Amino acid sequence: MRPRWPQRVRIGLALVLALLLLSQLAVIISLARTLPSAMATEGMARYEKRYAEARKVLPRSGVIGYVGDPPDSGGVTQGLYQRRYHSAEYILAPLVISDSIEPDLILGNFFNPHAMEKAIAEHKLVVVHDFRNGVFILRKAGS
Protein backbone atom coordinates (compact mmCIF):
# COMPACT_ATOMS: atom_id res chain seq x y z
CA MET A 1 0.00 0.00 0.00
CA ARG A 2 1.26 3.50 -0.81
CA PRO A 3 1.88 5.72 2.20
CA ARG A 4 -1.09 8.04 2.79
CA TRP A 5 0.71 11.11 4.08
CA PRO A 6 4.19 11.41 2.60
CA GLN A 7 3.90 14.73 0.73
CA ARG A 8 2.04 16.63 3.43
CA VAL A 9 4.19 15.06 6.14
CA ARG A 10 7.39 15.98 4.35
CA ILE A 11 6.32 19.59 3.82
CA GLY A 12 5.14 19.86 7.42
CA LEU A 13 8.35 18.43 8.85
CA ALA A 14 10.53 20.64 6.65
CA LEU A 15 8.55 23.74 7.71
CA VAL A 16 8.77 22.91 11.43
CA LEU A 17 12.49 22.20 11.07
CA ALA A 18 13.13 25.51 9.30
CA LEU A 19 11.25 27.44 12.02
CA LEU A 20 13.13 25.54 14.73
CA LEU A 21 16.53 26.30 13.19
CA LEU A 22 15.61 29.97 12.74
CA SER A 23 14.48 30.15 16.38
CA GLN A 24 17.71 28.53 17.55
CA LEU A 25 19.67 31.05 15.47
CA ALA A 26 17.74 33.90 17.11
CA VAL A 27 18.62 32.51 20.56
CA ILE A 28 22.30 32.26 19.57
CA ILE A 29 22.38 35.85 18.26
CA SER A 30 20.67 37.13 21.41
CA LEU A 31 23.14 35.25 23.65
CA ALA A 32 26.13 36.45 21.62
CA ARG A 33 24.92 40.06 22.10
CA THR A 34 24.64 39.68 25.87
CA LEU A 35 27.93 37.78 26.21
CA PRO A 36 30.29 40.77 26.78
CA SER A 37 28.12 42.34 29.49
CA ALA A 38 27.38 38.95 31.08
CA MET A 39 31.09 38.14 31.25
CA ALA A 40 31.89 41.56 32.72
CA THR A 41 29.28 41.27 35.46
CA GLU A 42 29.55 37.51 36.11
CA GLY A 43 28.84 37.15 39.81
CA MET A 44 31.24 34.40 40.78
CA ALA A 45 34.29 36.04 39.16
CA ARG A 46 33.55 39.19 41.20
CA TYR A 47 33.25 37.14 44.39
CA GLU A 48 36.57 35.39 43.59
CA LYS A 49 38.24 38.84 43.46
CA ARG A 50 36.41 40.02 46.56
CA TYR A 51 37.72 37.17 48.74
CA ALA A 52 41.17 36.80 47.12
CA GLU A 53 43.05 38.61 49.93
CA ALA A 54 40.98 37.07 52.73
CA ARG A 55 41.74 33.63 51.34
CA LYS A 56 45.47 34.19 51.87
CA VAL A 57 44.95 35.02 55.54
CA LEU A 58 42.20 32.60 56.56
CA PRO A 59 43.02 29.00 57.58
CA ARG A 60 42.67 26.38 54.83
CA SER A 61 40.32 24.18 56.85
CA GLY A 62 38.28 24.32 60.04
CA VAL A 63 35.13 26.30 60.84
CA ILE A 64 34.67 30.07 60.88
CA GLY A 65 31.56 32.18 61.43
CA TYR A 66 29.80 34.58 59.08
CA VAL A 67 28.10 37.93 59.45
CA GLY A 68 26.87 40.14 56.63
CA ASP A 69 24.32 42.82 55.72
CA PRO A 70 21.23 41.45 57.48
CA PRO A 71 18.31 40.22 55.36
CA ASP A 72 15.14 42.31 55.06
CA SER A 73 17.03 45.58 55.53
CA GLY A 74 18.53 48.08 53.11
CA GLY A 75 17.32 46.22 50.04
CA VAL A 76 18.91 42.92 51.08
CA THR A 77 16.41 40.13 50.51
CA GLN A 78 16.65 36.71 52.13
CA GLY A 79 17.68 35.34 48.71
CA LEU A 80 20.47 37.90 48.30
CA TYR A 81 21.72 37.24 51.84
CA GLN A 82 21.87 33.49 51.09
CA ARG A 83 23.55 34.07 47.74
CA ARG A 84 26.31 36.14 49.37
CA TYR A 85 26.78 33.63 52.18
CA HIS A 86 26.76 30.58 49.87
CA SER A 87 29.16 32.35 47.47
CA ALA A 88 31.61 32.94 50.32
CA GLU A 89 31.50 29.21 51.09
CA TYR A 90 31.98 28.34 47.42
CA ILE A 91 35.03 30.58 47.11
CA LEU A 92 36.64 29.69 50.46
CA ALA A 93 36.02 25.90 50.48
CA PRO A 94 37.25 23.64 52.09
CA LEU A 95 36.97 26.10 54.96
CA VAL A 96 33.54 25.53 56.54
CA ILE A 97 31.64 28.78 57.03
CA SER A 98 28.89 28.64 59.63
CA ASP A 99 26.14 31.23 59.37
CA SER A 100 26.63 32.25 63.01
CA ILE A 101 28.99 34.23 65.26
CA GLU A 102 29.79 31.25 67.49
CA PRO A 103 33.21 30.27 66.04
CA ASP A 104 36.35 32.15 67.15
CA LEU A 105 37.00 33.73 63.76
CA ILE A 106 34.17 35.35 61.84
CA LEU A 107 34.07 36.42 58.20
CA GLY A 108 32.46 39.83 57.83
CA ASN A 109 30.95 40.49 54.41
CA PHE A 110 29.37 43.95 54.18
CA PHE A 111 28.24 46.09 51.28
CA ASN A 112 26.72 48.67 53.64
CA PRO A 113 29.21 50.31 56.09
CA HIS A 114 26.40 51.22 58.53
CA ALA A 115 25.32 47.58 58.72
CA MET A 116 28.93 46.64 59.50
CA GLU A 117 29.22 49.18 62.34
CA LYS A 118 25.87 48.06 63.76
CA ALA A 119 26.83 44.37 63.63
CA ILE A 120 30.18 45.01 65.33
CA ALA A 121 28.52 46.98 68.12
CA GLU A 122 25.58 44.59 68.53
CA HIS A 123 27.67 41.40 68.69
CA LYS A 124 30.68 43.00 70.45
CA LEU A 125 33.15 42.10 67.70
CA VAL A 126 36.62 43.42 66.97
CA VAL A 127 38.24 43.72 63.56
CA VAL A 128 41.25 41.44 63.04
CA HIS A 129 41.73 42.22 59.33
CA ASP A 130 40.13 44.87 57.15
CA PHE A 131 40.60 44.07 53.45
CA ARG A 132 39.15 47.48 52.46
CA ASN A 133 36.50 46.07 50.16
CA GLY A 134 33.77 45.28 52.68
CA VAL A 135 35.39 41.98 53.69
CA PHE A 136 36.66 41.65 57.27
CA ILE A 137 37.99 39.02 59.59
CA LEU A 138 36.44 39.55 63.00
CA ARG A 139 36.50 37.94 66.42
CA LYS A 140 34.50 38.42 69.57
CA ALA A 141 35.84 41.08 71.94
CA GLY A 142 37.59 39.47 74.91
CA SER A 143 38.04 36.06 73.28
Place this chain on the structure above:
Amino acid sequence: MIPGLILSFVLAMLMGLAVVTLLWPHRRLQADLLMKASLATGLGLGATSCLSFLCLVATRGHLDNLPVAEIVVLAVLVACAVLRHSPEKSALACLKEPGPWTLAAPAAALAVFLMGAATFALDSACWPHGDWDAWSVQNLHARFMYRGGEHWASLFSQPLSWSSLDYPLLLPGSVMRSWVFAGGETVAGPILVAFVFAGGACLLLFSSLAILRGKLRASLAAIVLAGTPFFIGHAAAQYADVPLAFFYLATLVLLCLADREREGGRGLLALAGLACGMAAWTKNEGLLFIICVLLPRIWVLTRKSGARTCWSRMWPFLAGLAPVMLIVLFFKARYAPPNEIVGPAGRASALEWILTPSRYVVIGKWFLKHAFTFGRWDELRFIPVSPVPLLLGALVLFGIKRDAGELQGARAAAWTLGLTLAGYSCVCLITPNALDWQLSTAGGRLLIQLWPSALFVFFMVIRDPLSDSSA
Protein backbone atom coordinates in the same frame (compact mmCIF):
# COMPACT_ATOMS: atom_id res chain seq x y z
CA MET B 1 45.99 22.39 31.87
CA ILE B 2 44.05 21.72 28.63
CA PRO B 3 45.95 18.53 27.58
CA GLY B 4 45.36 17.03 31.04
CA LEU B 5 41.69 17.97 30.86
CA ILE B 6 41.33 16.36 27.43
CA LEU B 7 43.17 13.26 28.68
CA SER B 8 40.71 12.95 31.58
CA PHE B 9 37.75 12.84 29.19
CA VAL B 10 39.49 10.54 26.68
CA LEU B 11 40.35 8.13 29.48
CA ALA B 12 36.77 8.20 30.78
CA MET B 13 35.40 7.53 27.27
CA LEU B 14 37.86 4.65 26.76
CA MET B 15 36.90 3.15 30.09
CA GLY B 16 33.21 3.46 29.17
CA LEU B 17 33.89 1.91 25.76
CA ALA B 18 35.83 -0.96 27.37
CA VAL B 19 32.96 -1.69 29.81
CA VAL B 20 30.36 -1.52 27.02
CA THR B 21 32.44 -3.70 24.66
CA LEU B 22 33.07 -6.21 27.45
CA LEU B 23 29.34 -6.68 28.02
CA TRP B 24 28.08 -6.18 24.44
CA PRO B 25 26.49 -9.25 22.84
CA HIS B 26 29.24 -9.55 20.23
CA ARG B 27 32.86 -8.54 20.20
CA ARG B 28 33.35 -6.64 16.94
CA LEU B 29 34.22 -3.13 18.06
CA GLN B 30 33.14 -1.42 14.82
CA ALA B 31 29.58 -2.79 14.91
CA ASP B 32 27.03 -0.48 16.60
CA LEU B 33 29.92 1.91 17.25
CA LEU B 34 27.70 5.00 17.47
CA MET B 35 25.49 3.30 20.05
CA LYS B 36 28.51 2.07 22.04
CA ALA B 37 30.17 5.49 21.89
CA SER B 38 27.03 7.23 23.14
CA LEU B 39 26.73 4.78 26.05
CA ALA B 40 30.46 5.10 26.72
CA THR B 41 30.17 8.86 27.33
CA GLY B 42 27.99 8.68 30.43
CA LEU B 43 29.00 5.23 31.65
CA GLY B 44 32.68 6.19 31.35
CA LEU B 45 32.21 9.34 33.43
CA GLY B 46 30.11 7.34 35.90
CA ALA B 47 32.68 4.56 36.26
CA THR B 48 35.60 6.96 36.67
CA SER B 49 33.57 8.98 39.19
CA CYS B 50 33.05 5.82 41.28
CA LEU B 51 36.75 5.02 41.02
CA SER B 52 37.83 8.52 42.05
CA PHE B 53 35.46 8.43 45.06
CA LEU B 54 36.94 5.09 46.17
CA CYS B 55 40.46 6.52 45.68
CA LEU B 56 39.54 9.59 47.71
CA VAL B 57 38.29 7.43 50.58
CA ALA B 58 41.15 4.91 50.40
CA THR B 59 43.93 7.52 50.22
CA ARG B 60 42.27 9.98 52.66
CA GLY B 61 42.07 12.68 50.05
CA HIS B 62 45.47 12.27 48.38
CA LEU B 63 44.66 11.91 44.71
CA ASP B 64 48.12 12.06 43.11
CA ASN B 65 47.92 8.43 42.01
CA LEU B 66 44.39 8.60 40.58
CA PRO B 67 45.55 8.72 36.91
CA VAL B 68 47.74 5.65 37.45
CA ALA B 69 44.86 3.78 39.10
CA GLU B 70 42.56 4.65 36.19
CA ILE B 71 45.09 3.48 33.60
CA VAL B 72 45.55 0.16 35.43
CA VAL B 73 41.77 -0.41 35.61
CA LEU B 74 41.44 0.52 31.92
CA ALA B 75 44.21 -1.95 30.95
CA VAL B 76 42.45 -4.75 32.87
CA LEU B 77 39.09 -3.95 31.24
CA VAL B 78 40.61 -3.85 27.74
CA ALA B 79 42.38 -7.19 28.35
CA CYS B 80 39.10 -8.76 29.52
CA ALA B 81 37.23 -7.34 26.52
CA VAL B 82 39.84 -8.70 24.08
CA LEU B 83 40.08 -12.14 25.69
CA ARG B 84 36.39 -12.87 26.21
CA HIS B 85 34.59 -15.47 24.09
CA SER B 86 31.52 -14.18 22.35
CA PRO B 87 29.85 -14.43 18.97
CA GLU B 88 31.04 -12.23 16.11
CA LYS B 89 27.55 -11.07 15.20
CA SER B 90 24.33 -10.23 17.01
CA ALA B 91 20.73 -9.42 16.20
CA LEU B 92 21.45 -5.72 16.72
CA ALA B 93 21.75 -3.77 13.49
CA CYS B 94 20.44 -0.52 12.10
CA LEU B 95 17.21 -0.95 10.19
CA LYS B 96 17.79 -0.65 6.45
CA GLU B 97 15.56 2.08 5.04
CA PRO B 98 15.26 3.20 1.47
CA GLY B 99 14.79 6.80 0.38
CA PRO B 100 16.34 10.24 0.73
CA TRP B 101 15.25 10.56 4.38
CA THR B 102 18.07 8.28 5.52
CA LEU B 103 20.52 11.07 4.72
CA ALA B 104 18.40 14.21 5.03
CA ALA B 105 16.84 13.42 8.40
CA PRO B 106 20.12 12.70 10.25
CA ALA B 107 21.63 15.81 8.59
CA ALA B 108 18.74 17.90 9.94
CA ALA B 109 19.18 16.36 13.39
CA LEU B 110 22.88 17.17 13.26
CA ALA B 111 22.10 20.80 12.33
CA VAL B 112 19.70 21.18 15.29
CA PHE B 113 22.25 19.53 17.59
CA LEU B 114 25.04 21.87 16.45
CA MET B 115 22.77 24.87 17.08
CA GLY B 116 22.03 23.46 20.53
CA ALA B 117 25.76 22.99 21.13
CA ALA B 118 26.42 26.62 20.15
CA THR B 119 23.70 27.76 22.57
CA PHE B 120 25.26 25.59 25.28
CA ALA B 121 28.70 27.11 24.63
CA LEU B 122 27.39 30.70 24.80
CA ASP B 123 25.35 29.96 27.95
CA SER B 124 28.46 28.46 29.54
CA ALA B 125 30.58 31.47 28.55
CA CYS B 126 28.02 33.79 30.19
CA TRP B 127 27.74 31.74 33.40
CA PRO B 128 30.85 29.51 33.63
CA HIS B 129 30.17 28.40 37.22
CA GLY B 130 26.64 27.30 36.31
CA ASP B 131 23.41 28.21 38.04
CA TRP B 132 22.73 28.30 41.81
CA ASP B 133 22.47 24.55 42.52
CA ALA B 134 25.58 23.89 40.39
CA TRP B 135 27.94 26.09 42.38
CA SER B 136 26.22 25.77 45.76
CA VAL B 137 25.91 21.97 45.56
CA GLN B 138 27.72 20.00 42.83
CA ASN B 139 30.76 22.22 42.24
CA LEU B 140 31.05 23.13 45.92
CA HIS B 141 31.21 19.42 46.77
CA ALA B 142 33.81 18.97 44.01
CA ARG B 143 35.90 21.77 45.55
CA PHE B 144 35.84 20.09 48.97
CA MET B 145 36.87 16.80 47.38
CA TYR B 146 39.65 18.38 45.34
CA ARG B 147 40.97 21.04 47.72
CA GLY B 148 40.22 19.38 51.04
CA GLY B 149 42.93 16.70 51.18
CA GLU B 150 42.43 14.73 54.38
CA HIS B 151 39.75 17.26 55.46
CA TRP B 152 37.55 16.67 52.40
CA ALA B 153 34.82 15.01 54.52
CA SER B 154 34.34 18.24 56.50
CA LEU B 155 31.91 18.91 53.65
CA PHE B 156 29.39 16.80 55.56
CA SER B 157 29.37 19.07 58.62
CA GLN B 158 26.20 20.60 60.02
CA PRO B 159 26.84 24.25 59.01
CA LEU B 160 26.69 23.15 55.35
CA SER B 161 23.35 21.34 55.68
CA TRP B 162 21.89 23.82 53.14
CA SER B 163 24.09 22.25 50.42
CA SER B 164 22.04 19.05 49.89
CA LEU B 165 24.73 16.93 51.55
CA ASP B 166 22.81 13.69 50.96
CA TYR B 167 23.18 14.05 47.15
CA PRO B 168 25.37 11.27 45.72
CA LEU B 169 28.72 12.20 44.21
CA LEU B 170 28.74 11.24 40.53
CA LEU B 171 28.94 14.81 39.27
CA PRO B 172 31.29 16.19 41.97
CA GLY B 173 33.49 13.11 41.47
CA SER B 174 33.64 13.67 37.70
CA VAL B 175 34.46 17.36 38.13
CA MET B 176 37.08 16.60 40.77
CA ARG B 177 38.88 14.06 38.57
CA SER B 178 38.88 16.48 35.63
CA TRP B 179 40.77 18.94 37.88
CA VAL B 180 43.17 16.22 39.08
CA PHE B 181 44.09 15.43 35.46
CA ALA B 182 44.21 19.12 34.50
CA GLY B 183 46.54 19.85 37.39
CA GLY B 184 44.33 22.65 38.75
CA GLU B 185 40.81 24.00 38.93
CA THR B 186 39.22 25.18 35.72
CA VAL B 187 35.60 25.99 34.88
CA ALA B 188 36.13 23.99 31.68
CA GLY B 189 35.94 20.79 33.79
CA PRO B 190 32.29 21.03 34.92
CA ILE B 191 31.29 22.63 31.60
CA LEU B 192 32.69 19.67 29.63
CA VAL B 193 31.11 17.15 32.03
CA ALA B 194 27.74 18.84 31.46
CA PHE B 195 28.22 18.87 27.68
CA VAL B 196 29.24 15.21 27.53
CA PHE B 197 26.02 14.17 29.30
CA ALA B 198 23.77 16.41 27.19
CA GLY B 199 25.45 15.42 23.93
CA GLY B 200 25.55 11.79 25.04
CA ALA B 201 21.79 11.81 25.69
CA CYS B 202 21.05 13.22 22.18
CA LEU B 203 23.43 10.72 20.56
CA LEU B 204 22.04 7.82 22.59
CA LEU B 205 18.46 8.70 21.68
CA PHE B 206 19.41 8.86 17.99
CA SER B 207 21.58 5.73 17.87
CA SER B 208 19.16 3.55 19.86
CA LEU B 209 16.12 4.51 17.78
CA ALA B 210 18.18 4.10 14.59
CA ILE B 211 18.73 0.47 15.60
CA LEU B 212 15.21 -0.16 16.88
CA ARG B 213 13.02 2.01 14.63
CA GLY B 214 15.11 3.41 11.79
CA LYS B 215 16.85 6.70 11.09
CA LEU B 216 13.77 8.82 10.39
CA ARG B 217 12.22 8.37 13.81
CA ALA B 218 15.68 8.49 15.40
CA SER B 219 16.34 11.86 13.73
CA LEU B 220 12.94 13.28 14.68
CA ALA B 221 13.48 12.29 18.32
CA ALA B 222 16.97 13.83 18.36
CA ILE B 223 15.62 17.02 16.76
CA VAL B 224 12.94 17.40 19.45
CA LEU B 225 15.43 16.74 22.27
CA ALA B 226 18.25 18.96 20.97
CA GLY B 227 15.65 21.62 20.11
CA THR B 228 14.24 21.71 23.66
CA PRO B 229 15.49 25.04 25.07
CA PHE B 230 15.19 23.96 28.71
CA PHE B 231 17.19 20.77 28.06
CA ILE B 232 20.12 22.71 26.57
CA GLY B 233 19.87 25.58 29.07
CA HIS B 234 19.61 23.23 32.01
CA ALA B 235 22.62 21.23 30.82
CA ALA B 236 24.62 24.49 30.63
CA ALA B 237 23.40 25.34 34.15
CA GLN B 238 25.44 22.26 35.23
CA TYR B 239 22.61 20.75 37.30
CA ALA B 240 22.50 16.97 37.84
CA ASP B 241 19.15 16.51 36.09
CA VAL B 242 20.51 16.09 32.55
CA PRO B 243 23.10 13.45 33.63
CA LEU B 244 20.27 11.69 35.47
CA ALA B 245 18.15 11.87 32.30
CA PHE B 246 21.06 10.26 30.41
CA PHE B 247 21.16 7.29 32.81
CA TYR B 248 17.35 6.88 32.77
CA LEU B 249 17.46 6.78 28.97
CA ALA B 250 20.46 4.41 28.90
CA THR B 251 18.70 1.99 31.27
CA LEU B 252 15.48 1.88 29.24
CA VAL B 253 17.31 1.65 25.89
CA LEU B 254 19.51 -1.22 27.08
CA LEU B 255 16.51 -3.10 28.49
CA CYS B 256 14.70 -2.74 25.14
CA LEU B 257 17.79 -3.96 23.27
CA ALA B 258 18.18 -6.88 25.69
CA ASP B 259 14.58 -7.91 25.00
CA ARG B 260 15.47 -8.27 21.30
CA GLU B 261 18.55 -10.44 21.78
CA ARG B 262 18.02 -14.16 21.09
CA GLU B 263 20.42 -15.33 23.80
CA GLY B 264 18.71 -13.24 26.43
CA GLY B 265 21.14 -10.33 26.19
CA ARG B 266 22.73 -10.92 29.57
CA GLY B 267 25.51 -8.43 28.89
CA LEU B 268 22.97 -5.79 27.85
CA LEU B 269 20.96 -6.47 31.01
CA ALA B 270 24.12 -6.06 33.10
CA LEU B 271 24.83 -2.77 31.31
CA ALA B 272 21.23 -1.68 32.02
CA GLY B 273 21.77 -2.50 35.70
CA LEU B 274 25.01 -0.53 35.66
CA ALA B 275 23.31 2.50 34.07
CA CYS B 276 20.47 2.24 36.59
CA GLY B 277 22.98 2.16 39.45
CA MET B 278 24.70 5.24 37.98
CA ALA B 279 21.34 7.03 38.12
CA ALA B 280 21.28 6.35 41.88
CA TRP B 281 24.90 7.61 42.11
CA THR B 282 23.83 10.84 40.36
CA LYS B 283 20.75 11.88 42.35
CA ASN B 284 18.44 10.45 45.00
CA GLU B 285 15.66 10.22 42.41
CA GLY B 286 17.72 7.40 40.89
CA LEU B 287 16.88 5.19 43.89
CA LEU B 288 13.18 5.62 43.13
CA PHE B 289 13.91 4.88 39.45
CA ILE B 290 15.50 1.52 40.35
CA ILE B 291 12.26 0.43 42.03
CA CYS B 292 10.23 1.71 39.08
CA VAL B 293 12.39 -0.29 36.64
CA LEU B 294 12.27 -3.49 38.67
CA LEU B 295 8.58 -3.57 39.65
CA PRO B 296 6.95 -3.74 36.18
CA ARG B 297 9.57 -6.16 34.83
CA ILE B 298 9.28 -8.54 37.78
CA TRP B 299 5.48 -8.33 37.62
CA VAL B 300 5.30 -9.08 33.87
CA LEU B 301 8.00 -11.78 33.85
CA THR B 302 6.60 -13.59 36.89
CA ARG B 303 3.05 -13.58 35.55
CA LYS B 304 4.12 -14.61 32.05
CA SER B 305 6.85 -17.17 32.69
CA GLY B 306 7.08 -17.87 36.41
CA ALA B 307 9.49 -16.91 39.15
CA ARG B 308 12.41 -19.01 37.88
CA THR B 309 12.44 -17.43 34.42
CA CYS B 310 12.03 -14.04 36.03
CA TRP B 311 15.14 -14.67 38.15
CA SER B 312 17.15 -15.89 35.15
CA ARG B 313 16.23 -12.67 33.29
CA MET B 314 16.79 -10.38 36.25
CA TRP B 315 20.04 -11.58 37.79
CA PRO B 316 22.32 -10.04 35.14
CA PHE B 317 20.55 -6.71 35.72
CA LEU B 318 21.05 -7.02 39.48
CA ALA B 319 24.69 -8.05 38.95
CA GLY B 320 25.29 -4.85 36.98
CA LEU B 321 23.44 -2.79 39.55
CA ALA B 322 25.17 -4.24 42.62
CA PRO B 323 28.70 -2.71 42.39
CA VAL B 324 27.40 0.85 42.06
CA MET B 325 24.72 0.30 44.70
CA LEU B 326 27.40 -0.86 47.14
CA ILE B 327 29.20 2.45 46.61
CA VAL B 328 25.94 4.40 46.98
CA LEU B 329 25.06 2.54 50.19
CA PHE B 330 28.58 3.05 51.56
CA PHE B 331 28.30 6.78 50.83
CA LYS B 332 24.86 6.97 52.46
CA ALA B 333 25.91 5.01 55.54
CA ARG B 334 29.33 6.63 56.05
CA TYR B 335 28.96 10.26 54.96
CA ALA B 336 25.51 11.48 53.91
CA PRO B 337 23.15 12.98 56.49
CA PRO B 338 19.50 11.83 56.38
CA ASN B 339 17.44 13.16 53.50
CA GLU B 340 15.00 15.92 54.50
CA ILE B 341 12.01 13.87 53.36
CA VAL B 342 12.88 10.65 55.23
CA GLY B 343 14.46 12.56 58.15
CA PRO B 344 12.60 13.43 61.36
CA ALA B 345 11.05 16.66 59.98
CA GLY B 346 9.85 14.90 56.85
CA ARG B 347 8.41 11.93 58.72
CA ALA B 348 6.56 14.22 61.14
CA SER B 349 4.73 16.08 58.39
CA ALA B 350 4.25 13.19 55.90
CA LEU B 351 1.08 11.70 57.41
CA GLU B 352 -0.58 15.09 57.69
CA TRP B 353 0.21 15.91 54.05
CA ILE B 354 -1.02 12.50 52.83
CA LEU B 355 -4.39 13.19 54.46
CA THR B 356 -4.70 16.67 52.90
CA PRO B 357 -6.78 16.35 49.69
CA SER B 358 -6.00 19.90 48.50
CA ARG B 359 -2.33 18.92 48.02
CA TYR B 360 -3.34 16.19 45.52
CA VAL B 361 -5.31 18.78 43.55
CA VAL B 362 -2.43 21.29 43.54
CA ILE B 363 0.09 18.65 42.41
CA GLY B 364 -2.25 17.22 39.76
CA LYS B 365 -3.00 20.68 38.35
CA TRP B 366 0.68 21.63 38.34
CA PHE B 367 1.81 18.55 36.41
CA LEU B 368 -1.10 18.82 33.94
CA LYS B 369 -0.29 22.46 33.22
CA HIS B 370 3.47 22.07 33.05
CA ALA B 371 3.47 18.90 30.94
CA PHE B 372 2.91 21.34 28.05
CA THR B 373 5.16 24.20 29.15
CA PHE B 374 8.16 22.73 31.01
CA GLY B 375 10.57 22.93 28.05
CA ARG B 376 10.62 26.77 27.90
CA TRP B 377 9.34 26.49 24.35
CA ASP B 378 8.46 30.20 24.38
CA GLU B 379 12.19 30.89 23.89
CA LEU B 380 11.82 29.56 20.32
CA ARG B 381 10.77 32.83 18.73
CA PHE B 382 9.41 31.49 15.43
CA ILE B 383 7.78 28.35 16.81
CA PRO B 384 6.98 29.16 20.47
CA VAL B 385 4.80 26.11 21.07
CA SER B 386 5.28 22.89 22.99
CA PRO B 387 5.78 19.85 20.76
CA VAL B 388 3.81 17.72 23.22
CA PRO B 389 0.37 18.43 21.64
CA LEU B 390 1.91 17.96 18.18
CA LEU B 391 3.40 14.61 19.22
CA LEU B 392 0.10 13.49 20.75
CA GLY B 393 -1.67 14.60 17.56
CA ALA B 394 0.81 12.61 15.48
CA LEU B 395 0.14 9.57 17.64
CA VAL B 396 -3.60 9.86 16.90
CA LEU B 397 -2.95 10.53 13.20
CA PHE B 398 -0.41 7.81 12.48
CA GLY B 399 -1.30 5.30 15.18
CA ILE B 400 0.64 2.91 17.36
CA LYS B 401 2.67 -0.02 16.07
CA ARG B 402 0.66 -3.20 16.39
CA ASP B 403 3.42 -5.76 16.68
CA ALA B 404 3.11 -6.93 20.30
CA GLY B 405 6.62 -8.44 20.37
CA GLU B 406 8.17 -5.19 19.14
CA LEU B 407 6.26 -3.20 21.75
CA GLN B 408 7.13 -5.31 24.78
CA GLY B 409 10.19 -3.27 25.78
CA ALA B 410 8.49 0.07 25.06
CA ARG B 411 5.49 -0.94 27.16
CA ALA B 412 7.72 -1.80 30.13
CA ALA B 413 9.60 1.48 29.65
CA ALA B 414 6.30 3.40 29.62
CA TRP B 415 5.28 1.72 32.88
CA THR B 416 8.62 2.66 34.40
CA LEU B 417 8.22 6.31 33.38
CA GLY B 418 4.62 6.40 34.63
CA LEU B 419 5.62 4.91 37.98
CA THR B 420 8.57 7.32 38.28
CA LEU B 421 6.27 10.29 37.63
CA ALA B 422 3.83 8.93 40.22
CA GLY B 423 6.74 8.54 42.64
CA TYR B 424 7.82 12.14 42.01
CA SER B 425 4.25 13.27 42.74
CA CYS B 426 4.30 11.33 46.03
CA VAL B 427 7.59 12.99 47.00
CA CYS B 428 6.03 16.41 46.30
CA LEU B 429 3.02 15.33 48.38
CA ILE B 430 5.04 14.56 51.52
CA THR B 431 7.83 17.12 51.21
CA PRO B 432 8.39 19.14 54.41
CA ASN B 433 9.06 22.23 52.23
CA ALA B 434 6.29 24.57 51.08
CA LEU B 435 4.49 22.78 48.24
CA ASP B 436 4.35 25.80 45.90
CA TRP B 437 8.07 26.43 46.36
CA GLN B 438 8.88 22.73 45.81
CA LEU B 439 6.86 22.56 42.60
CA SER B 440 8.10 25.87 41.21
CA THR B 441 11.78 25.14 41.90
CA ALA B 442 11.95 21.39 41.23
CA GLY B 443 8.90 20.47 39.12
CA GLY B 444 10.32 21.45 35.74
CA ARG B 445 13.58 19.70 36.54
CA LEU B 446 11.72 16.48 37.39
CA LEU B 447 10.00 16.60 34.00
CA ILE B 448 13.25 17.26 32.10
CA GLN B 449 14.75 14.15 33.77
CA LEU B 450 12.05 12.05 32.09
CA TRP B 451 11.91 13.94 28.78
CA PRO B 452 14.57 11.99 26.75
CA SER B 453 13.11 8.67 27.92
CA ALA B 454 9.57 9.82 27.11
CA LEU B 455 10.72 10.72 23.59
CA PHE B 456 12.35 7.31 23.27
CA VAL B 457 9.12 5.54 24.26
CA PHE B 458 7.03 7.78 22.00
CA PHE B 459 9.15 7.10 18.90
CA MET B 460 9.27 3.41 19.76
CA VAL B 461 5.48 3.09 19.68
CA ILE B 462 4.44 5.48 16.88
CA ARG B 463 4.19 4.12 13.37
CA ASP B 464 6.59 5.51 10.76
CA PRO B 465 4.57 8.18 8.93
CA LEU B 466 6.39 7.49 5.66
CA SER B 467 6.66 3.72 5.43
CA ASP B 468 4.57 1.96 8.07
CA SER B 469 1.19 2.69 6.59
CA SER B 470 0.39 -0.94 6.01
CA ALA B 471 1.68 -2.17 9.35
